[in-house]
Amino acid sequence: MGEFTHTKMGMSEKSDPRAPLKRGRFYAALASAANGDRDAFSCHLETAIIYARAVTHYLRAAYTKRAGFKDWFDTLWENKSHKFLVDKRSYILKQGPAGVHKKVAVSTMAEITVSSSLEIKVIRSQPWYRRRPSILWEDFRRAIKLAVKRPIDRWASIWRARKRRRQATKRSEPAVTVGFYFDDDQWRDRPALELLEGYFEWLETVIRDAEARFGGGSAEVSHED
16 A cells, blocks of 8 residues: 655655545444434535545545556546536535435335135035934034124124234334435435445445555645545
8 A cells, every 4th residue: 555745744644545435434324323314414424425535536646656547547537426426525615515305205014904704504405304303403503503603703803803903003103214315416316325335335446446456656645626
């Protein structure tokens, strides 16, 4: 890993591009924990963007004198989120807030319960006066049993249905989610933190690629935007 030297103040320290990336993730986590507070979210989001932008500054400081670095560095602008967030960082520092809006989504779960019952009716082939006494007694017992069982089964079915509805009501309490989105048309339908996290992951691949291509190096601190 290269070093950069601050020539005006005589200070020297490691130029590790993962340092600002780590800080960017830290402030993105704070933004995620803002609990719907737009001001807190914006403050932490903007800080995360500023630190994320510093990653490519660190890379340029470490490798700018290496052969092929400039051409490689210029290809980074092909990433649309990189260009957007670099411009956003400049806007934050020089003109105003990043510009985000809040979306609130309410979701609930519905449950449909289907209840059914089956009753078997026995039809004898002979009239009652020709049946054996044992069969007549069996038919009588079955009729009494059904007469008692039907209202009990109906009540039990109603009770079970009410119980299921109560349980479903508890489970289906609406879930409220709050998300923040950039006001810019190109990104207004993608959560700001989702975009930023994707950018962090891309920056990590950029750092690994730079290390593999250019190795260690040294340079003066760049004061450019």
